[in-house]
Amino acid sequence: xxxxxxxxxxxxxxxxxxxxxxxxxxxxxxxxxxxxxxxxxxxxxxxxxxxxxxxxxxxxxxxxxxxxxxxxxxxxxxxxxxxxxxxxxxxxxxxxxxxxxxxxxxxxxxxxxxxxxxxxxxxxxxxxxxxxxxxxxxxxxxxxxxxxxxxxxxxxxxxxxxxxxxxxxxxxxxxxxxxxxxxxxxxxxxxxxxxxxxxxxxxxxxxxxxxxxxxxxxxxxxxxxxxxxxxxxxxxxxxxxxxxxxxxxxxxxxxxxxxxxxxxxxxxxxxxxxxxxxxxxxxxxxxxxxxxxxxxxxxxxxxxxxxxxxxxxxxxxxxxxxxxxxxxxxxxxx
Amino acid sequence: xxxxxxxxxxxxxxxxxxxxxxxxxxxxxxxxxxxxxxxxxxxxxxxxxxxxxxxxxxxxxxxxxxxxxxxxxxxxxxxxxxxxxxxxxxxxxxxxxxxxxxxxxxxxxxxxxxxxxxxxxxxxxxxxxxxxxxxxxxxxxxxxxxxxxxxxxxxxxxxxxxxxxxxxxxxxxxxxxxxxxxxxxxxxxxxxxxxxxxxxxxxxxxxxxxxxxxxxxxxxxxxxxxxxxxxxxxxxxxxxxxxxxxxxxxxxxxxxxxxxxxxxxxxxxxxxxxxxxxxxxxxxxxxxxxxxxxxxxxxxxxxxxxxxxxxxxxxxxxxxxxxxxxxxxxxxxx
DNA sequence: GTGAAAGCGCTAACAA
DNA sequence: TTGTTAGCGCTTTCAC
Numbered sequence: 190x191x192x193x194x195x196x197x198x199x200x201x202x203x204x205x206x207x208x209x210x211x212x213x214x215x216x217x218x219x220x221x222x223x224x225x226x227x228x229x230x231x232x233x234x235x236x237x238x239x240x241x242x243x244x245x246x247x248x249x250x251x252x253x254x255x256x257x258x259x260x261x262x263x264x265x266x267x268x269x270x271x272x273x274x275x276x277x278x279x280x281x282x283x284x285x286x287x288x289x290x291x292x293x294x295x296x297x298x299x300x301x302x303x304x305x306x307x308x309x310x311x312x313x314x315x316x317x318x319x320x321x322x323x324x325x326x327x328x329x330x331x332x333x334x335x336x337x338x339x340x341x342x343x344x345x346x347x348x349x350x351x352x353x354x355x356x357x358x359x360x361x362x363x364x365x366x367x368x369x370x371x372x373x374x375x376x377x378x379x380x381x382x383x384x385x386x387x388x389x390x391x392x393x394x395x396x397x398x399x400x401x402x403x404x405x406x407x408x409x410x411x412x413x414x415x416x417x418x419x420x421x422x423x424x425x426x427x428x429x430x431x432x433x434x435x436x437x438x439x440x441x442x443x444x445x446x447x448x449x450x451x452x453x454x455x456x457x458x459x460x461x462x463x464x465x466x467x468x469x470x471x472x473x474x475x476x477x478x479x480x481x482x483x484x485x486x487x488x489x490x491x492x493x494x495x496x497x498x499x500x501x502x503x504x505x506x507x508x509x510x511x512x513x514x515x516x517x518x519x520x521x522x523x
Numbered sequence: 524x525x526x527x528x529x530x531x532x533x534x535x536x537x538x539x540x541x542x543x544x545x546x547x548x549x550x551x552x553x554x555x556x557x558x559x560x561x562x563x564x565x566x567x568x569x570x571x572x573x574x575x576x577x578x579x580x581x582x583x584x585x586x587x588x589x590x591x592x593x594x595x596x597x598x599x600x601x602x603x604x605x606x607x608x609x610x611x612x613x614x615x616x617x618x619x620x621x622x623x624x625x626x627x628x629x630x631x632x633x634x635x636x637x638x639x640x641x642x643x644x645x646x647x648x649x650x651x652x653x654x655x656x657x658x659x660x661x662x663x664x665x666x667x668x669x670x671x672x673x674x675x676x677x678x679x680x681x682x683x684x685x686x687x688x689x690x691x692x693x694x695x696x697x698x699x700x701x702x703x704x705x706x707x708x709x710x711x712x713x714x715x716x717x718x719x720x721x722x723x724x725x726x727x728x729x730x731x732x733x734x735x736x737x738x739x740x741x742x743x744x745x746x747x748x749x750x751x752x753x754x755x756x757x758x759x760x761x762x763x764x765x766x767x768x769x770x771x772x773x774x775x776x777x778x779x780x781x782x783x784x785x786x787x788x789x790x791x792x793x794x795x796x797x798x799x800x801x802x803x804x805x806x807x808x809x810x811x812x813x814x815x816x817x818x819x820x821x822x823x824x825x826x827x828x829x830x831x832x833x834x835x836x837x838x839x840x841x842x843x844x845x846x847x848x849x850x851x852x853x854x855x856x857x
Numbered sequence: 858g859t860g861a862a863a864g865c866g867c868t869a870a871c872a873a
Numbered sequence: 874t875t876g877t878t879a880g881c882g883c884t885t886t887c888a889c
Contacts, residue, residue, distance in 0.1 A: 190637060190665065192882060203860045208884060218858055233661075235636040239576045240882035243865050248573065250616070258602050259800065261593070268592050271619050280638065282584070283617045285605050302569040303524060303866090304614065327567075331524065415803060440804050444778070448806040466593065469749060470774050470804040472782040526866060537876045542868060552874055574866035577881050637882090 191232045200228060211236075242303075250280045251493055252305035254296050256288045256313045256340070261436055261464060262482050263311060266338060269486020270309055277494050279306075288314040294324045301327075306497045307334040309489045312342050318381050334496035338489045340383055348492045349509040350485050354384045357478050357514040358391030361432055361460045364516065366395065366402075368458055368523045370430035374405040376419065376442065377434035388434040388462075409438075419445045433461035443471040443521055459521040473520020485512050525566045534562060545570075576637075584614045585827055586639035588630050590622045590647045590674070595770055595798060596816050597645060600672060603820020604643055611828050613640075622648040628658045635661075640831045641668040643823045646676050652715050668830035672823045674717055682826045683843040684819050688718045691812050691848040692725030695766055695794045698850065700729065702792055702857045704764035708739040710753065710776065711768035722768040722796075743772070753779045767795035777805040777855055793855040807854020819846050 197204045202221065210217045210225035211234075217225075228234075242248045251274055255263050267283065274281050282305060284296035293313045300308070308328065316322075317340060325345045329335055338350040358375075365373050375392045379385035389406070396404050407422045409415060419442055422428075433439035439461020446457050453459060453473055463477045488510050531538045536555065544551045544559035545568075551559075562568075576582045585608055589597050601617070608615050616639060618630035627647045634642070642662065650656075651674060659679045663669055672684040692709075699707050709726045713719035723740070730738050741756045743749060753776055756762075767773035773795020780791050787793060787807055797811040822844050 190882095194882075204883085205861075205885080206859055208882095209859090212884085216858065221858080235632075237577075237637040237882050239573055239582065239637045240865090241884085242573045243571075243577050243867095243881090244883050244885095246865070258592075258598050258605075259595070261595075264592050264598050267617075268619060271592075271617065275618070280616050280618075280634070282614050283601075283605065284609070284614075285602060298569075300614070303571040303573045416806065416808075437800075437803065444804065444806045447781070466771075467804070469771065470778065470801070472750065472778045474750075524866095528866075538866090539868080539877080540875055542866095543875090546868085550874065555874080571866050574881090575868085577865090577883095578867050578869095580881070 190237060191234050192237065193234075196225065196228055196232070196234060200224060247306050247497070248304065249278060250282055250305045251490070251497075252284065252296070252300040252308045253281050254284045254286055254293060254308060254310045256286050256293075256311055258283075258285050261467060262339075262462070262480060265464060265482035266311070266486040266489070269483035270490045271486075272483075273487040273490035274494075277490070279490075279494065286313040286316075290315040290319060290321055297324050297328055301331055301333055305333070307336070307493045309336050309338065309493055311338055312340040312383075314340075314382060316342070317383055334493060336489045336493040336496070338485055343383075346505055346507055348496065348507050350488045350492065351509065351511055352384070352480050352485070353511050353513055354387035355391040355394075357462075357516075358388040358432055358434070359395050360391075361478055361516060362392050362395035365430040365432070365458055365460065365522070366399065368430070370458055371402065372405060372427050373402070373430035373432065374407060374422070374426065374428045375432045375434065376407040376409070376422070376438045378409040378411055378413070378415070378438060379435045380408045385434055388432075392432050392434075415441045416445060420449065423449055423451075429457050431457065431459045431461075433459065436462055436464075436467065439463055439475045439477075439521075440467055440470045443473070443475060447472075454520065454522050458523060460516070468519060471521070476519045476522040477517045479515045479517050481512050481515070488512065524571060525568050526571065527568075530559065530562055530566070530568060534558060581640050581831070582638065583612055584616055584639045585824070585831075586618065586630070586634040586642045587615050588618045588620055588627060588642060588644045590620050590627075590645055592617075592619050595801060596673075596796070596814060599798060599816035600645070600820040600823070603817035604824045605820075606817075607821040607824035608828075611824070613824075613828065620647040620650075624649040624653060624655055631658050631662055635665055635667055639667070641670070641827045643670050643672065643827055645672055646674040646717075648674075648716060650676070651717055668827060670823045670827040670830070672819055677717075680839055680841055682830065682841050684823045684826065685843065685845055686718070686814050686819070687845050687847055688721035689725040689728075691796075691850075692722040692766055692768070693729050694725075695812055695850060696726045696729035699764040699766070699792050699794065699856070700733065702764070704792055705736065706739060706761050707736070707764035707766065708741060708756070708760065708762045709766050709768065710741040710743070710756070710772045712743040712745055712747070712749070712772060713769045714742045719768055722766075726766050726768075749775045750779060754783065757783055757785075763791055765791065765793045765795075767793065770796055770798075770801065773797055773809045773811075773855075774801055774804045777807070777809060781806075788855050788857050792857060794850070802853060805855070810853045810856040811851045813849045813851050815846050815849070822846065 193204050197207045210222040286293035322342045335347040341349045460476045468475045527538050531541045544556040620627035656676045669681045675683045794810045802809045
């Protein structure tokens, strides 16, 4: 990489002259400015980012810590973050916590050494289970703002972007009830996440509003054989409707139902959390609760940039932005 | 963030003493070292990364430029890269080119200002179509090594990690031929990618080895309605076997076949490129050509680190690592 | 209109 | 054993 020093030497002027010329300072003569710019162009000079960061004490970089990049929803949020960040002149450093508290802590610590100006985080599963939040507070106290999305730690004072999970499943369940479904089941492989719990509660509320019905729930872990468990579940229960809390169970439920000879949506209706992409993976297509992942990412990026650039209010005046879900009807419901 | 200067002041010693003590220099007395370390611990001192980068002229950061993070294969490679990089003490800055040459160029340029020590890249679709490679060469000439994976630009002299695409589909097709399938079709939505072309050639070779058969090919674009096109394709052709070149078509083909009343694999066998995750999205599960995405990522990270740290041979002595695919038999083939 | 010098936080050669 | 100094690349104040 070419430096100011080298340009200055070649032009027989001082470093500061070159710097000023390139920054269009009024101080420098027209002639000189022109010479400088031409040579800079020729050598494809770019100001060294590291030096700038050191000088200005800001990196124009956001640390993003997410639990799982193979989760389609999280990947899509990351996509939204990247796009918005790029538009605003920020880079993103991505760390994957793999749902591990330890890795989350490490990443946070490691980046809190001046590598980034702030964080966007979705809290790891283990962190949520153990309810640890000290590492977040520490970062914030060090002057590094955090924005949390989707999986948030409520006790940490910071901006948040979340989805109306409770309402989403409440409404979805209501819509199946309106179809006169009588045996609506709830299936989930995210029972220990904050969002998973909210979604179950939304479902429960809708069901319990009708004394004649009661909740039918199937809980799985990520490592279970979903196809297998859902198959057994179908065999052991009378079911004519399904609310799937995670990204994959809805698809698998449709395919399993069909393979067992049910007609979808005639015999069974299915609603799941999903996105355009995976909703292609079943016939009929899955009726879907869209979370608008890209918007979530974009909002998170906007919030963190505002914090970093000091446009935001005082430290303990935090915002929580709720992105409303949309129920997109497709072939798997009546 | 606390600095050496502040520590030094509080301890009444010089900055360099503190620095040396923290770096376990032999020069510094035991007593002093202890005092310094204790205070550093107390204040949770971390050396400023930016200052280190400037001083040592290396950032310990890798720029990763990928075309699409919502592509499961690419996301998985990214996962592999991140893990390996982290293990080796590197961070990754992720840029998404969105298959656009322009954005790819921009990202490359932007990070080539000292932000990263090297690049890992999967070439954007537009770049492959237009066959532009100047921006890559420029970066390499600037002293920033590049490792390409999967979608590579063959004319760029750099390390590469690829998959045996040709052989993969050749063997897959052979295996369907061995099942006595007579009308094996090839479907793809990645016709204009280098890997897409290779996969088609592998299929063609296997088919054309039998004079009595000939290729049946369906080409789609990403934005097409795959379910629709595949359905029509099934109706207009006699087909008893499918090789799907991309990540999604295999799943959709199975589901479509079933919805049309075919038995899989009795009437039709299907093989696709996929991963554990999506192979769950059909019943029966998709027989899959595994690309070992995580390994690809890990290898790419290893190669770039070697280049960066100068362990690798001369600039124009480049390696191409081929990661062999594996055909994982599942329910969609006999 | 141009240049010298300080300083961002750190390391390391050299001096004491 | 400890301290002084220079320098990484840049911006910016102040002096000329």
